[in-house]
Amino acid sequence: MDLDVFVTAHGAEWDRLETLLRRKRRLTGAEADELVALYQRTTTHLSLLLSSAPDPALTGRLTSLVARARSKVTGARPSSWRDAARFFTTSFPAAVYRLRRWWIPTAVLSLTVAALMAWWIAAHPEVQSTLGAPQQLREMTRPGGEYEAYYSNHPAAAFAAQVWTNNAQAVALCLVLGAFLGLPVLWVLFQNMLNLAAGLGLMSSAGRLDTFLGLLIPHGLLELTAVFVAAGIGLRLGWTVIDPGPRTRRTALAEEGRTALGVAVGLAAVLFVSGLLEGFVTPSALPTWARITLGVLAELAFLTYVYVLGGRAARAGETADVDTSDRAAQLPTAA
Incomplete structure (x- = not known):
């Protein structure tokens, strides 16, 4: 030319x-x-x-x-309440449903690793000694000790806000660090599972596993599910760097990155509910069975939401990406 x-x-x-x-x-x-x-x-x-x-x-x-x-x-095009409603009834559940083949295996594998580590800690006193001095461990696991007092030492509203912020940061790390081939996501997951296993193992060795589960389940089911969803999508983003498929790597990362960003917003709402449960239900005077029931119902509600609304939207062709009119222009390339 x-x-x-x-x-x-x-x-x-x-x-x-x-x-x-x-x-x-x-x-x-x-x-x-x-x-x-x-x-x-x-x-x-x-x-x-x-x-x-x-x-x-x-x-x-x-x-x-x-x-x-x-x-x-x-x-x-100004945003509207209709956009927000469409996001929470269509786009977000469709994204979580569409990527279920990533976060469900992530959840199963992570919980298996946590269970094995918890058994190892509970069955081996020498491992427990690496986690703290005997006096410290007794203080943590005794009735009214650190594990139980953790949920009631602060005002419920402030505690719920703190929990929400901490969990949202963990979820954001999983999604943001996914682009680095997913390796940092595995580290974040391992740290979370190690903390969970330590609590399970130490309380089990003290004969108080039922108490620990009664404190964990009301909020932990929904909280861990959100972490697993974020980790699974972060790993999917990392795999996109390795294998973008028929798309260019830049286009694939842009599409998956927009989906991950939308999921982060949706998971913030999920973790808000989890934080309310942890701040107001877990330390409440309700019977253990009632607290566990509320936690199980919250988890079932989320899974139903994903599989019913999300499955329906995904089958209708919802990709969970932003509208075409809101994307950056794709210039044609002359042959």
Whole structure:
């Protein structure tokens, strides 16, 4: 391509598009039609330029023109309550359902590892001694000790907010670090399972496993499910770096990254419910069976929500990605 000839042939169109974009007054119908036509032509010109004779200065100018023209043509679509309702009834459950083949095996494997580590800790006093001095372990596991007092030492509202913040950070780490081939996600998971196994193992060795489960289950089922969902999706994002499939790696990461971001917002709401359970139900005076029942019902409600609403949306073709109109423009490449 002769760059000078190309600029001479189309420069007037670019100047006219620049003029229309600078207009402060409302465009007439004819001017609006002209703007759309010039936007389409300039997009084609930019694609030809990128594929044949890239010039940094000219490419920068046309990229800016195309972006501004696209904004002018498509306009800004304000968010609404309808968008929020659609997200929580369609997009979020569909994303969790669609990626169930990642987070369900993650949950099963993680809980298996936690159970094995808990058994190892409970059955081997020498392992327990590496976790703390005998006096410290007795203080942690005795009636009214640290494990029980943890849930009642602070005002319920403040404790619920703190729990929500801490869990949201763990979930965010799983989703954000997934792009690093998923390896940091495995470390976050291991740390969570190790903490769980330590509690199970120590309380079991003290003959108080029932007490620990009575404190854990009311909020822990929903909380751990949220962590497993985040970890599974983080691992999926890491695998996308390795194998993007038929998409380009950049496109695949963009699509999966947008899905992960949406899931993070949805899981924040799930963890808010879990935090309320941990702050108000777990330390309450309700009988153990009542607290466990509330926790089980919350977990079943979430799974039903994912498999009923999410399954229906996924089967209807919901991809959980943002609308096409809200995505960055994909420029065609000339052959």
